Amino acid sequence: MSHTIDLASVRSEFPVTKRMLYLDSAHQTPLATSIRDALADFLAEGHETAGPKPVWLRRVEETRARVAALFNAAPSEIAFTKNTSEGINIAANAVPFKAGDNVVLIEGDHPNAAYAWLNQRRKGVEVRFVKLHAESDVANAETFRAAVDARTKAICLSHVSFHAGQRHDIADIGRFCKERGIYLVVDAMQSVGVLPIDVQAMNISVLAAGTHKGLLVPQGLGVLVVRDGLDELQPAYLAMSSLANPPADYIARPDDLKTRSDAARFETGNLNLPDIQALNAAIDLITKVGVENVERHTLSLGDRLIELLDELRIPLVGPRKREHRAHIYVLGVRLADWAQHLADNQVRVSPERDGIRISFAMFNTLDDVERLGDVLRRHSDAACASRAVEKMD
Ligand SMILES: Cc1ncc(COP(=O)(O)O)c(C=O)c1O
Structure with missing residues (x-):
């Protein structure tokens, strides 16, 4: 999308993006100005x-x-x-x-x-x-x-x-x-x-x-x-x-x-x-944005998310192939293990049958995905560290 529309101007329509990492448009989209x-x-x-x-x-x-x-x-x-x-x-x-x-x-x-x-x-x-x-x-x-x-x-x-x-x-x-x-x-x-x-x-x-x-x-x-x-x-x-x-x-x-x-x-x-x-x-x-551009943009955010999940060994519940997916990505992790950490970091997502649902919209950016990656990485590292301590005990 960035090559055809001005992502900053789209994002400025959604002031909620200044307050939180909003990754829950499959639940409801925040109101644009x-x-x-x-x-x-x-x-x-x-x-x-x-x-x-x-x-x-x-x-x-x-x-x-x-x-x-x-x-x-x-x-x-x-x-x-x-x-x-x-x-x-x-x-x-x-x-x-x-x-x-x-x-x-x-x-x-x-x-x-x-x-x-x-x-x-x-x-x-x-x-x-x-x-x-x-x-x-x-x-x-x-x-x-x-x-x-x-x-x-x-x-x-x-x-x-x-x-x-x-x-x-x-x-x-x-x-x-x-x-x-x-x-x-x-x-x-x-x-x-x-x-x-x-x-x-x-x-x-x-x-x-x-x-x-x-x-x-x-x-x-x-x-x-x-x-x-x-x-x-x-x-x-x-x-x-x-x-x-x-x-x-x-x-x-x-x-x-x-x-x-x-x-x-x-x-x-x-x-x-x-x-x-x-x-x-x-x-x-x-x-103004173009639905084709929303599709292309959310898919490329999904591409990067999948790379990050692979790196962190977090399973993706749904399809990986581009032609089989859109803007919704479910992480195969237990909500109970992650909910507090995500809330503490102002990340808004949905609980889903098999894990945690991340969903993208026109206003999300690659930077949002990287921020999510950092949040996920910190918790994965903490979980690994606590497992290591448990083993030593
Ligand atoms: C695929 C799908 N159908 C229907 C609904 C909701 O139905 P309704 O618009 O009747 O509230 C949702 C979620 O809100 C949905 O994800």
């Missing part, structure tokens, strides 16, 4: 002018078009939701399942996605889980082939896994789904804003993500892509905003429940307007 300002503007407008709703609604449509561009989608393919779970639930409830149909998921993938489909068991839908052999395994079409049959209606998985950072081969799975006439539903919570995503090239039917990680906006807003033409996918919830012909007089028409043909048929009622305004500012920042 320009995004905080967009939220403050919204509050000022509400405060001083009682809310210029037509202006806010125009901004919603502007933001919708900009979200669409992030995914190489059309604005008509974008709906605003409240988070990933809501988006995946919308998809799970929209698929026209018959009893005996099935859906295939990856065992151990994010539970928020799994429960949406498990809830469909009430309709007689079978939920099949395929296993990855190791945390470093990356899913592709082969992962699903044996579990799929003529009754498979959907495959759902994360693009990047939250717990070991694998970057699954969505394009390969998308080709397979297209051949077999299966909906591909993708949880892009971890990848959006970090990796380029092209819903057309990847043959994604529905994509759901929250905006509080790579899209840099506080919790409470999600984006949903529902590809044009999937008219059989119909909303489980209905509000005036979902309708093709909403009643101008605000009197419900029991005989006209026809839904809109665009993805906004899945929106119900008023939207999270402050966060949508913040998202517009976030997309300014993201497009």
Whole structure:
């Protein structure tokens, strides 16, 4: 990234970097100044002018078009939701399942996605889980082939896994789904804003993500892509905003429940307007940097981290190959042995199933990785020294 954008100016957007070594953007990204300002503007407008709703609604449509561009989608393919779970639930409830149909998921993938489909068991839908052999395994079409049959209606998985950072081969799975006439539903919570995503090239039917990680906006807003033409996918919830012909007089028409043909048929009622305004500012920042550059930059931070881990003999839980990873790196160490040391050194990370999760964002630098290396080295040295003393005793 340093050769195409000014890293110092990106970093100055995130004042939290002055206070701590923030390596936890897979949990939540700290608020950037320009995004905080967009939220403050919204509050000022509400405060001083009682809310210029037509202006806010125009901004919603502007933001919708900009979200669409992030995914190489059309604005008509974008709906605003409240988070990933809501988006995946919308998809799970929209698929026209018959009893005996099935859906295939990856065992151990994010539970928020799994429960949406498990809830469909009430309709007689079978939920099949395929296993990855190791945390470093990356899913592709082969992962699903044996579990799929003529009754498979959907495959759902994360693009990047939250717990070991694998970057699954969505394009390969998308080709397979297209051949077999299966909906591909993708949880892009971890990848959006970090990796380029092209819903057309990847043959994604529905994509759901929250905006509080790579899209840099506080919790409470999600984006949903529902590809044009999937008219059989119909909303489980209905509000005036979902309708093709909403009643101008605000009197419900029991005989006209026809839904809109665009993805906004899945929106119900008023939207999270402050966060949508913040998202517009976030997309300014993201497009200034360029998602390809975020990808390249976080991967090169990962390259250096892996070298340091090897040097310190700290295992990496997830994949090592560049094409199989993104911005998430899990150290295979016991949290209890490291938590206090990391906290004492103002290093912010997440506990993870198999260790400690380090995650990078656009504002992290190689210097951050070197600082982390120093912190890790000091504790490794101390642990070695105390083991040596134990042996002498
Ligand atoms: C892959 C993945 N899916 C979903 C979520 C969260 O779901 P939601 O946006 O519904 O809170 C996370 C983490 O917050 C995640 O890492």
